[in-house]
Amino acid sequence: MNDEFKIEVDEWLPGNAGAPEIRETTAEISIKVKAYYVTEVEDRRARSVRKTVRASAYVLATWLVANWWRLRWEPDRKQTAVNSQTLEWELSHELASSGGGYLWPPVMLSSDGYHMFVRCEGREKSTDESLSPIRYLNSFGEFVDVSSFEVGVSNFVEQVLARLDASRLRHTSLHELWSEVRTERTKKPLEAKRKLEALLGVDPDEEDRLLSGLLKWEDKVGKLALEEIAAASGTHDVETILNATAEAAKSVRIFSRISDYHKIKSLLADKGSISDSVPWKLAKEAAYVVREIWGLDMKPVGNRTIADRLNINESILSETHSDKPVTVGIRGPQEEQLKLLLRPARQDQQRFDLARLIGDHIGIDSEDHWKPATHSMTARQKFQRAFAAEFLCPSDELYNRYKNEIFDIDDLDGKTLEIAREYQVSQRVVLNHLVNKDLLDASLWRDLGSHGAAYSFGY
Numbered sequence: 001m002n003d004e005f006k007i008e009v010d011e012w013l014p015g016n017a018g019a020p021e022i023r024e025t026t027a028e029i030s031i032k033v034k035a036y037y038v039t040e041v042e043d044r045r046a047r048s049v050r051k052t053v054r055a056s057a058y059v060l061a062t063w064l065v066a067n068w069w070r071l072r073w074e075p076d077r078k079q080t081a082v083n084s085q086t087l088e089w090e091l092s093h094e095l096a097s098s099g100g101g102y103l104w105p106p107v108m109l110s111s112d113g114y115h116m117f118v119r120c121e122g123r124e125k126s127t128d129e130s131l132s133p134i135r136y137l138n139s140f141g142e143f144v145d146v147s148s149f150e151v152g153v154s155n156f157v158e159q160v161l162a163r164l165d166a167s168r169l170r171h172t173s174l175h176e177l178w179s180e181v182r183t184e185r186t187k188k189p190l191e192a193k194r195k196l197e198a199l200l201g202v203d204p205d206e207e208d209r210l211l212s213g214l215l216k217w218e219d220k221v222g223k224l225a226l227e228e229i230a231a232a233s234g235t236h237d238v239e240t241i242l243n244a245t246a247e248a249a250k251s252v253r254i255f256s257r258i259s260d261y262h263k264i265k266s267l268l269a270d271k272g273s274i275s276d277s278v279p280w281k282l283a284k285e286a287a288y289v290v291r292e293i294w295g296l297d298m299k300p301v302g303n304r305t306i307a308d309r310l311n312i313n314e315s316i317l318s319e320t321h322s323d324k325p326v327t328v329g330i331r332g333p334q335e336e337q338l339k340l341l342l343r344p345a346r347q348d349q350q351r352f353d354l355a356r357l358i359g360d361h362i363g364i365d366s367e368d369h370w371k372p373a374t375h376s377m378t379a380r381q382k383f384q385r386a387f388a389a390e391f392l393c394p395s396d397e398l399y400n401r402y403k404n405e406i407f408d409i410d411d412l413d414g415k416t417l418e419i420a421r422e423y424q425v426s427q428r429v430v431l432n433h434l435v436n437k438d439l440l441d442a443s444l445w446r447d448l449g450s451h452g453a454a455y456s457f458g459y
Helices: 057-066 068-073 083-093 146-166 173-186 188-200 208-215 223-232 238-250 261-271 279-293 303-310 314-318 347-363 379-392 395-402 409-423 427-436 442-447
Strands: 005-012 026-033 041-043 048-050 053-056 107-111 115-120 134-136 140-145 255-257 327-331 337-341 370-373
Touching: 005 146, 026 057, 026 140, 053 057, 057 068, 057 146, 057 173, 068 083, 068 107, 068 146, 068 173, 068 188, 083 107, 107 146, 115 146, 140 146, 146 173, 173 188, 188 208, 188 223, 208 238, 223 238, 223 370, 223 379, 238 327, 238 337, 261 279, 261 347, 279 347, 279 379, 303 314, 303 347, 314 347, 327 347, 337 347, 347 370, 347 379, 379 427, 395 427, 409 427
Parallel strands: none
Antiparallel strands: 005 026, 026 053, 041 048, 041 134, 107 115, 115 140, 255 337, 327 337, 327 370
């Protein structure tokens, strides 16, 4: 697993411009992600293809170390952030931001906490040669284990530092930054602080006053719950979300009680956890276990059936809190109990949020008092969304039903809407399933107008 992500200096080159640390670290650099070379380029002037890029290893290493904590923990915010936040996120997660005047690979890095998603988008051949003497060739998206990312970056940084030391450059900014990161990684309280900062989308020591206030919530909501809310919030609204949720929780008196809870947990015990498995795979297994134990087969499941399995009145499933910005489950005095705080939404979205809370409570091992369901892209939220999609609308059932059918663009919208109404889910859930099961080409729905614009694949 630790060789999934590699950055290596293939050859040191003579440098003739810039500061000493730049000149002495000019090199042929390769970046490899699983089977792909991020740095594979077409050199238009030399009319050749190579697997390295010529640049300063010092510049790249400094950018990686300066953004270590945000790269390690901050999830993808581009889909949910406002423009100013998107730009800030890009500066810390897109390799082109390394700067130094080099044409860096078109690579984006984002973490869900356990896996690093590496997306590379090679440039089109039509790019003007005078504007770009090289063209990056590979386009892909791959998940790598975060430990592999850590090892790959660490080895590269140490290689650059060794080069600097050999060149009698022992007091550079990179030396100082790397020393700080290494120290922070060995001190648990400081590491936890850096993680929370990264989840909030801020740099180290940028929001000390805010963090001091947030840490007071740990005992009330739980450490992991606080981190999930931070990952879905900005520095300006995280305290508002916490206060509003705490206030809403006071008005909810009834706890649901998940039927067959201990039996389900026992069957899931040998399935692994989100720390060592792809979230959607684990979520699908958990959803099908719950369906089997609850005797639901692969049929659509209505609110009355869900309420029966939660041992509550069906009317509770439609109770929402207008001032609460996120959906949260609150652990009860007994392990199988869960208080439900649902945000206002369409009926299909409320059902989806409810299923997310069920999935989190039976599938995520956490002693936290709160169980947030947010819009963020952490592994836990991916698990919740995949569980809800499979629990409410099993993808295997859709595959068996439509594996011999060809979906035409003219009837795609009507067909997916029909399925969505049958299972009381959104069209997005149906489209996700059809694409993930290779029953539908993702390009077909892009011309569906206002519907298609809202869809995104994955959970």
